[in-house]
Amino acid sequence: MNFTKLIEWPASYREGNFVVGVVGNSPLYTELTKMAKTKKVSNQSLEIRRFGNVDDIAKCHILFVSENKSEDLSSVVSKVKPNSTLIITAKQGLVEKGSGINFIVKNNRQKFELNKKNVEKYKLKVSSNLEALAFSVK
Numbered sequence: 001m002n003f004t005k006l007i008e009w010p011a012s013y014r015e016g017n018f019v020v021g022v023v024g025n026s027p028l029y030t031e032l033t034k035m036a037k038t039k040k041v042s043n044q045s046l047e048i049r050r051f052g053n054v055d056d057i058a059k060c061h062i063l064f065v066s067e068n069k070s071e072d073l074s075s076v077v078s079k080v081k082p083n084s085t086l087i088i089t090a091k092q093g094l095v096e097k098g099s100g101i102n103f104i105v106k107n108n109r110q111k112f113e114l115n116k117k118n119v120e121k122y123k124l125k126v127s128s129n130l131e132a133l134a135f136s137v138k
Contacts, residue, residue, distance in 0.1 A: 001032075003086065003101065004041045006130035009061060010084050010123050017047035019060035023076065024052075024069030054079055062086045065099070073097050084123045095138060100124075104135065111135035 004018070018041035022029040029050050036046040041061075051057045054075040063085050065076055070091040077098035080087065088101045095102040100119035103112050114134035119126050131137050 001035060001039065001041075003062070003088075003130070006127040006133075007086060007119065008125040008127075013061060013084055014042065014044070016044065018042075018044035019047045019049060019058075019062075021049045021051055021057060021060040021063045022066060023054065023057065023063065023072070024066035026064065026066035026068075028064055028066070059083050060085055062088060064088045064090075065094075067091050070094060073099065080122070086119060086122070086124060106135060113138070 020032055022032065029048065032048045036048050039046050049058070049060065054072050057063065057076065057079045063076065063080060065073060065087065067090055070089055073089065073094055074097065076087065086101065087099050089099040090103040092104060095113040095115045098118060099115060101112050101114055103110060105111070112134055113136045114131060115138040116126050116131065117138070
């Protein structure tokens, strides 16, 4: 959720709920649901949605593609194309295939890769602080 402080969404995305979607099965969904009860993003309430498959995906601010759905990433990218959605994944190599942020493990530590071009093509602005925190920037 710290990414929400380091990425700027267009003005039209700053009203209503801040929607985080999870495609597939991931323990992250349960954790995010707990967070949504107490956390906000700026002045927006947090709303967590689970999508069983790519066809179910609706407009959201952040979309986490679980590992068991990572083979569908190209379809996910096509589905969210008209929206300002940050795509986050957690499998090696996906930052080159459309993901904006990809979690990796290096030396037994959780890190993330950033593909700035993939983030910016959805009309999102990346803070230089986010770039500095990334393990690698493409």
